[in-house]
Amino acid sequence: LADVEANAYSVLTGAVQSDVVKTSYGYVAVCEGRMITGFSKDGAVLWQKAATARPKAFISVGMGDLLCIVTGNSSVQLLSPTGLSLWKNDAKESVNEAPLFGWDGRIFARTKNAVFCWGLNGIQKWKLSLKDQDTNIPLVQLNDGSLLVFLTLKDGNNSVASHISPFGTLMNEVTFSGSVTQALSCDEGVLLVFNDGSLGLCSAIHDKKSDKVTLESRWRHAFPAGQKKLSLSTSPSQCVSVIAPSNTSSSFVTVLSCVDGSEITSYSATVNEKNIHYIQQTKQGLVLADSQQAVCYDAKGQKLWQAFLNTKKSWTKLFATDTGYLVLCGNDWTVSAYRMIQGVSTKESQFGQNTTKAYDSYYKALSLLSMRQSDTNLLAKKLAEGNYGEEEALWLSYLTQELKELQNAYSTAPSYSAEKPWFITHPSYAETVLNLASQTGSALFQKTLAQLIMLVRDPQMLLCVIRAAKNLGFDTDGSMMLALETLLKDSSCISNVQLMKETCDAIVQICRAMGRPAYFRHGEDILKSLLMPSCDSRIRMYAVETLKTLAQLSI
Structure with missing residues (x-):
């Protein structure tokens, strides 16, 4: 891209600090100078709004494109889809990860010693004191809307997590068969990466007769031993794409069904798996990037495009849009959008979508x-x-x-x-x-x-x-x-x-x-x-x- 003119070019008030998160109208990110920035589906800057206090470098998006950030050290703040502050609550302890939106609009956040829940009106629904949390693994949501909080405590070499209802009840502690290093929510439950290089799925099961909730392991897929970290990206089609090391200079992508763990396809990818900067399933395809290049593959593993990055410029973040652009956010506060592919359909409602669900099983x-x-x-x-x-x-x-x-x-x-x-x-x-x-x-x-x-x-x-x-x-x-x-x-x-x-x-x-x-x-x-x-x-x-x-x- 060093010799290619960008299709769109913008200048921000500061460099992008957080991951760029998808919304229904485009994307949003936290930038330097206390700014929240919204991008269009083509990567152009739509709006910038100053936060009331310095935000931490993460942001989450909920139903209707509502935004949630953490300002100062411990204040959880709900914003309108264009960055207007609606309310702010102080958790009194440091919050070091993006808050999590629940099914009906409720917002979960956690500190080192507690888990919190607020309603859309800013009123605290509950607070659960919970010590010994493993803050290296984020708070995750199961397929029934309940939460898993991983603990630093171990049962031998096996990880332990607290299972919490959406209404703040500590239901039980769960011991896994192995040491969990990563966790990622999906529609079927929570994807778990273990330190033996395997990937599994944990789901919540409701027994209507006994009115009990249990967790079960649905499947487990082995990858090369000793790999404690895999790069994951889920898709709306209930698939997970996994990058695992290979014996060559390339990486190896395996696409699994989230439902049963069966392998859908696998292929070699020309990115350095030890230096993955970006992995995201888009309407273009699966987009991967390291420090040297970005590449996109279709569902069959065919390469759709490849872009070599300008190594003379320093980029803080890059992201691929559903409309076919690759967007690079520079240290010099510039945003450059490059058209990589034509004809990607992204027709959506101008008002967003109502994805509300009730926790009726509880x-x-x-x-x-x-x-x-x-x-x-x-x-x-x-x-x-x-x-x-x-x-x-x-x-x-x-x-x-x-x-x-x-x-x-x-x-x-x-x-x-x-x-x-x-x-x-x-x-x-x-x-x-x-x-x-x-x-x-x-x-x-x-x-x-x-x-x-x-x-x-x-x-x-x-x-x-x-x-x-x-x-x-x-x-x-x-x-x-x-x-x-x-x-x-x-x-x-x-x-x-x-x-x-x-x-x-x-x-x-x-x-x-x-x-x-x-x-x-x-x-x-x-x-x-x-x-x-x-x-x-x-x-x-x-x-x-x-x-x-x-x-x-x-x-």
Whole structure:
């Protein structure tokens, strides 16, 4: 690449420090000078935002492209997809790895002596004291959403890990048949590298009869003995590509099925396995890089392209994009993007994707009747105070069922002969359920709230639903914003001053939390529709003020 002109060229405010992490719109990284930088799918710089304090050199991406960083020594901070700080919590001890996003938006982080969990609203759900952690192996998530924390303790030469539920319960300690040196999460469980050069898969198994969770070894694949470190990259097709040493000057790539460990293919790669700087499965193919070159292979091991790096320039990071670019981030703060391959399709939603899943295998059985008779004020108090741990498994089960009942109540055509649904005859209780759901700090309920906005036409109940959407704020796939837009087509809604003011407020909170230009454009379009002469003057004035607020947020 020394003699090739870059297709795109940018200058940053500092060198890239962290690994470059994929988002739905492109990529994101931590840079010098307290900056968080977003890149397009082609590697061009989209935005740069200063963090409130100096971030450590790692970043994680969650649903809807929400970002999580660690600032100072111990503060875990949630950012919008464009770098706006949403909240910050101090773990009081040093956090030295990227926080981990859970299935429903919760965020896990660990220090040397504890594991923490926060909701999307920044409230601490639980803290589990856990000493003797092996901080050389990251916190990993199993196929059921539970966590594995490896310990420095050994059972002979065998590694030991603590198995923790998503709700903060220490379920058991697990002893592995060998010494684990690396761990990587995948859809099937956790991939484990052992110091004998083998790779295995550990999965969580739920026994519904006994209501117990056990861990089992699904498979184990041997590689050359004595290799304590393998380079791994997983793909959406449930495969793992492994670089292991060979007897030649090249490396050897083996592609295994994550499901059963069977070998799919293997081939020689022209990179130095002792000096791997980058390994990533992209839509181009598997991209590998050492200090001298980068090379891409297709699923059959055929070389698609090879690039020799300019050894006269010093690069801090490089990454390959799904659109066919190789991007090099220099010590001189430059970013150079080179087109390596044409015609790679990357069509995705402008709002991102809702990948939310419930931890329902850990939910507790309950009686709706007894929950309806319980003290919901106490539940609201506990949700606000935090540190409720395992109790949350019961509450989420309860709220999920009740919101389904509420949705069914408004989906059913009214009948004068049939008995009215519970939620129709108990509107104050329905309001309580909506309020509780919005306080959980969970992304589980956004789809239901969006559907309720489109279903409910009782003014008071619709007001409660919109307030719940506003309090939640997180709309990772844009469904709540789309639902709010449907209100403009209903004359009874658009003429209701209080309803439209709440709609304006909900738009602000969603745009603040989600941050991306697509949300701001959509929000502005909805608000501009409220400036029509046919709208009440109070609605028009409120919409103007709300547009000003959005303009400030988008800067």
